[in-house]
Amino acid sequence: MQLLINIVVLASIYALIACGYVLIYRVSRVLNLAHGELMMFGAYLVLACSSLFAGHPVMALCAAVILSIVTGALVYIFLMRKMTGEMVLAAILTTVALGILVRGVVVLVWSSQQQYPAQALGISNPTFTLPGDGHISLWSLVLVLTNLAAYGALFGFLRFGRWGMRMRAAGQNPLLAAQRGINLHGVYALAWSLSTLTGALAGILMALDSGVTGSMPVIALKAFPAALVGGLDSLGGALIGALIVAGAEVLLIYYVDPLLSDVVPFLVLVAMLFVRPWGLFGTREELDRV
Amino acid sequence: MFRPTPRASGYFRTDYAQDLALLQTRAERIGLAALVAILVTLPFVATPFLLDLACQVFLASIGALSLMLLTGYAGQISLGHAGLIAAGAFTTGILTREIHAPFWLTLPASALTGVVLGLVFGLPSLRLRGLYLAVSTLALHFIVIYLGGEYETKRGFSTGILIEKPSLGGFKLTDGRAWYFVLLIFAAATLLICVNLLRSRSGRAWRAIHARETVAEALGISISGYKLLAFVISSAMTSVAGCLFAYYRGVVSIEAFDLFLSIQYVAMIIIGGMGSLLGALLGAAFVTVFPYAIEALLKLLPNVQKLAGDIFAVNYASFGVVMILFLILEPLGLVGIWRRLQNYFLLWPFKYKPLAGTRK
């Protein structure tokens, strides 16, 4: 039972992070390697907001979430917009540079110490016992639910929403989409803010569960194989991919060797790349060369 | 270096020997002689710290050149470069610790490791392209690091594998100056190999594959063979760089080869300018020297003592800022600036090419 919970929680973490990669990749074919840093930034925003709205944890959380959406849009408007049409590798490198910048800023503003937003907000993290002697902490539970809600909302949005449809169109053929009058910059900016939002949610909830340090971005890198196994341009794929990677990781830790957990996601990934390079649910495509 | 540089008029090549010569005009020969003279005298005037920086640049150049060969010319993206450097360094470390292998044995052994890994790293390239290929090489990076970490822990080298400085013909390489020349020679040799490879059949094949695989295949180029060749050659050179790194620093530990190193190498070739060996050299120098330069510049600011605790964070962040500015403002890289500079003098006193006819 506990193993099952562990898998679900870890899969939710990976899935919530992975959908950020997918959103941006799907519309603009750019791999956002600053995703982890933006996620961490979201967690630190909670800290900032908690001192701003002392005594109102809900207000502080909402403010942090809104700020992270704005951050995503700003990143696109001031940075990634300039990279539209450039070499894909250059765009990826730009996100790397952004990541470095964010890390520097975080150390500058919040120092490199471990911080506990939950403590700053004055909220606790009780544990629930589930039938079958499983334990789950409040914020892990919230994370699982948030993940489900986020995926549900994104599915609905992309399937039925007006802007969602535009996003899909831009992803399929940007030139055609632009010529049909779709505001490409608007669509891309939206993708960036949504991606930052989901990333920040993951970061915030993880930070509420167990604190935040400057090493948080590395976790996002481990979520990356999940996105790739499922197919980089498929949301549903990211969910399944996260389950596979998390399942493999948790089971290997328990039954084989904990040390493997670092390598396993990437082994799964290599196996996947050999069999179905475009992922379980991805679309087959010819990728740009350098 | 390889791309025909613009020349003044009146220069004709009249036989094949001239066509094959690396240096074709007197100006080029004089330029090279001057460069060699500067590089040779530098260690006698520079401080040991600058010498160390120069050595780092040479090491980075070897890595950047080999990555440029693979990515800039053959068009295969790799994010596993740090893994390859680590592989070379660990081969050296393990061989010296376990069987006290001398320099002349570890160097080819590292190259051999590189060849083997190049084949392994290259295999996915037969099926994958672009980003997916990059990610598969990333996976191999993690595997190499994992194996290295296991070795370190199992043998109890928790602070890294220590390596004796190598001796060449009874002469022990400890002096910074000696190292400078050794690394300079290796970097120059790598450059020469790259230049010649690119002028040969394989170089042309790589560029054909890079441009369009289908056409290349129709021209009778063995796609898989040449792709693997690119990986093998590039990896072998990178592993040699790893071996030299291990000897130069006297220590090998997994912490030295993190993902950030791979990214730094990619940054080198992009900032330097894709598809140019000169770009690889410029990029290697820029990315290596840059953090030190920023640090030095920031320390010039007034009241810096007050900031003491923050200065390094500022330093780190500004590395990101400058990289961003570079990517946005100069997409062609350093080599783009270099070419503009060249054209400026070539066309002087005109600003643009006058009477630019139909040809570009």
Place this chain on the structure above:
Amino acid sequence: MLKRTLLGAIAICALTIPASAQDAYVVGLTGALTGPPSSTYAPAVDALGLYIDRVNAAGGVNGKKIQLILEDDGAQPSKAAANTKKLITQDKAVLILNASLSSTYAPVIAETQAAGVPLLFASSVCPKSVYPPAEPLQFCTTGFAANYDSQATLDFIKARAKGPVKIGFSAMAIPLSRGEIDYAENLSKEMGMTPVDKEVIPPPTADYTSFATKLKDAGPNWVYSWAPWVTQVRTLEALRKLGWQDDYVAWGHLEAESELSRLKDGKFFVVNSNALFQEALPIHKEIEEAAKKAGSKYPAATMAEGWIAGMAIEAALKGAGWPADPAKLKASMENLKVDTKGLRGGPIEWTKDNHFRTKLYYRVYTWSGDKISRVQDWKSYDVK
């Protein structure tokens, strides 16, 4: 191309050579001041800076000021080596300090040895080369040290446990931590305990519960962790989340004090070689005031380690006289006794072949009711 960059660098460096170089003691430090591991080192370096400022304000050592030059290596071995080279050759530092990950040790050691400059590990874990018989040029003031820490911890467990001990271990997947936990595992067998499980946890881990589940299912009644703070405390939190209620011992890093009062866990023990600020000794007050005055970002409770390093540096420079050179300083450091004024259980003593401590002292703290309390007072171990 190359030459242009290098010439540029020469120009920049030429401009930055400090004008005041030679009327002060120059001490150079290379440390992990940025990057993920910096949380262990940055507060200590901050504290060291405060201490040196205070010494300078009070007139310096032997009438001369101490100039502390900081360089950031971001825990990169290559950068650390370059920093050291610069500090020695360009800034003419008479003493090099290392406050960084263990992967930077070897290159820094190589550089200092080549130049004959003493090297002090301050806030980074003591390498075995400072234990007797010590390498001539390496010294260490840091509180935590391989092997002795585990010895002290297991002794504490043995004394505290009533029945048989089934012990679980948790380490971070870095060679240093793994090596120590392996040592502890063997030692625990010799001491008649039963090691039941050992979890080696990679540093970037999203959820520690998976590791904790395995640890818990092995059924230990004690768990010992010797790793960076993150791993120690998150393993504990995950175990508690799973309903494991037995005793947990970890090493008391800089963060220990604030974390003990955050967790409020009566069965969480930290073994420490520094006195916690809870004790409110006069020296603690002094540090708190200095930190407040300087407006430091880090809580005073994280500063003892840097303060101790500062004391050792001051004493060593005093013994070396003016003008100091590396050789004189080395001679002074080989025969040194630093009064830690209660920050540690006793003085730091260095001799010709012991550059670590002749005696180590450990205290154990936990949370009881409403405050941090001491469960074991200084217990000393001879270093041989």
